Amino acid sequence: MELKEYLPVLNDLSEEDRLVLEKSAIRKKLKNRTIIHNGIEDCSGLFIIVNGEVRVYTISDKGKEITIYRLFDRDICLFSATCMLKNIQFDLIIETQCDTDAYFIPADIYKNIMAKSAPLANFTNELISSRFTEVMWLLDQILWKSFDKRLASFLLDESAIEGSEILKITHEEIGNHLGNPREVVTRMLKYFQNEGMVKLHRGLIELIDIKRLKKI
Amino acid sequence: MELKEYLPVLNDLSEEDRLVLEKSAIRKKLKNRTIIHNGIEDCSGLFIIVNGEVRVYTISDKGKEITIYRLFDRDICLFSATCMLKNIQFDLIIETQCDTDAYFIPADIYKNIMAKSAPLANFTNELISSRFTEVMWLLDQILWKSFDKRLASFLLDESAIEGSEILKITHEEIGNHLGNPREVVTRMLKYFQNEGMVKLHRGLIELIDIKRLKKI
Numbered sequence: 001m002e003l004k005e006y007l008p009v010l011n012d013l014s015e016e017d018r019l020v021l022e023k024s025a026i027r028k029k030l031k032n033r034t035i036i037h038n039g040i041e042d043c044s045g046l047f048i049i050v051n052g053e054v055r056v057y058t059i060s061d062k063g064k065e066i067t068i069y070r071l072f073d074r075d076i077c078l079f080s081a082t083c084m085l086k087n088i089q090f091d092l093i094i095e096t097q098c099d100t101d102a103y104f105i106p107a108d109i110y111k112n113i114m115a116k117s118a119p120l121a122n123f124t125n126e127l128i129s130s131r132f133t134e135v136m137w138l139l140d141q142i143l144w145k146s147f148d149k150r151l152a153s154f155l156l157d158e159s160a161i162e163g164s165e166i167l168k169i170t171h172e173e174i175g176n177h178l179g180n181p182r183e184v185v186t187r188m189l190k191y192f193q194n195e196g197m198v199k200l201h202r203g204l205i206e207l208i209d210i211k212r213l214k215k216i
Numbered sequence: 217m218e219l220k221e222y223l224p225v226l227n228d229l230s231e232e233d234r235l236v237l238e239k240s241a242i243r244k245k246l247k248n249r250t251i252i253h254n255g256i257e258d259c260s261g262l263f264i265i266v267n268g269e270v271r272v273y274t275i276s277d278k279g280k281e282i283t284i285y286r287l288f289d290r291d292i293c294l295f296s297a298t299c300m301l302k303n304i305q306f307d308l309i310i311e312t313q314c315d316t317d318a319y320f321i322p323a324d325i326y327k328n329i330m331a332k333s334a335p336l337a338n339f340t341n342e343l344i345s346s347r348f349t350e351v352m353w354l355l356d357q358i359l360w361k362s363f364d365k366r367l368a369s370f371l372l373d374e375s376a377i378e379g380s381e382i383l384k385i386t387h388e389e390i391g392n393h394l395g396n397p398r399e400v401v402t403r404m405l406k407y408f409q410n411e412g413m414v415k416l417h418r419g420l421i422e423l424i425d426i427k428r429l430k431k432i
Contacts, residue, residue, distance in 0.1 A: 118331065
């Protein structure tokens with residue numbers, strides 16, 4: 001598949017800009033646990049996952065880690081190119097979580113085109129905004145965390161009731177049980193899935209790590 | 217002073233776009249404690265502070281507050297215009313903290329120009345990035361810093377903002393800024409007082425030992 005399939009904004013660029021970006025892109029196969037980016041000084045470029053998984057996390061002085069978000073197939077990793085964002089001043093570590101196949105676009109080339117291209121600048125805006133939304137969500141969880149507890153305990157109760165670790169229930173139904181909008185349920189379930197506690201299938205939720213759900 | 221002084225990016229726009237933005241801007245005088253923006257549905261527009269102060273905060277289901285950041289003279293408030301940012305999906309409350317003089321630019325007009333103007337889109341990028349940086353800083357504070365450090369750093373920031381070592385603020389208000397119950401604030405302030413770093417008066421906090429507060 002071509003780069004365009006992963007980066008549809010290319011269709012909105014001028015022919016010239018599109019060609020420059022396409023030519024600059026490098027396809028890379030990265031081994032599991034490769035560190036793509038480490039802190040503010042590092043600026044490899046925009047990173048587009050063809051398939052694989054990447055974890056973006058931060059680490060305290062004392063070595064404690066927290067996952068900020070994870071990226072999967074077709075996701076675009078912006079913070080491996082922080083140098084192109086003037087006001088970004090935070091350190092993140094970006095690391096593959098399995099063998100990962102990806103495109104790289106060098107930061108300086110992307111930045112030059114973004115400076116003069118409204119479509120590319122607006123696309124970048126959308127990327128930052130969606131990462132920002134994930135971080136705000138995380139902040140909310142950390143500050144007020146109660147919904148994760150409620151959802152985990154609901155899933156465990158259901159599992160006990162049904163006598164099965166595979167629950168046939170929609171996100172909407174759970175939302176109705178817990179008094180939360182469906183989107184909130186979906187978001188938290190996806191977070192649980194990212195953390196390897198559940199697996200989501202169409203209309204089904206499989207509990208994978210009962211022990212951790214209980215711990216929540 | 218003209219709008220251009222507060223929004224230098226206007227100089228980089230086409231004559232036509234600049235005029236449209238300038239004409240759309242409305243100068244407003246807002247009373248203390250005016251809520252400019254309340255949650256995701258609200259989209260008044262871009263808000264540029266001529267002079268005054270604005271607090272951007274979030275609130276839990278249980279009514280607990282935490283300040284995300286504060287804006288002062290010449291700062292630009294982007295999240296009062298979240299509708300123009302496609303992927304922003306978080307609720308914030310934006311409220312004046314004193315009588316505030318500001319320009320408003322309607323979100324739809326800004327958005328239309330941003331869609332076709334690379335300079336305006338890139339400027340917006342920088343705005344989001346700097347707010348993002350502030351939120352990441354906050355996340356860091358909450359995750360890895362203990363409350364004594366956060367409180368000391370809040371008191372020092374306040375003192376710098378007010379240009380005074382006597383702060384007129386209640387424990388409740390500090391709690392709302394930092395996302396902690398009033399009792400926790402009071403306890404820590406009393407500890408600070410015992411240690412001779414502050415002196416507590418009715419409704420006032422006097423910073424006595426700036427040096428030690430900084431050391432915390």
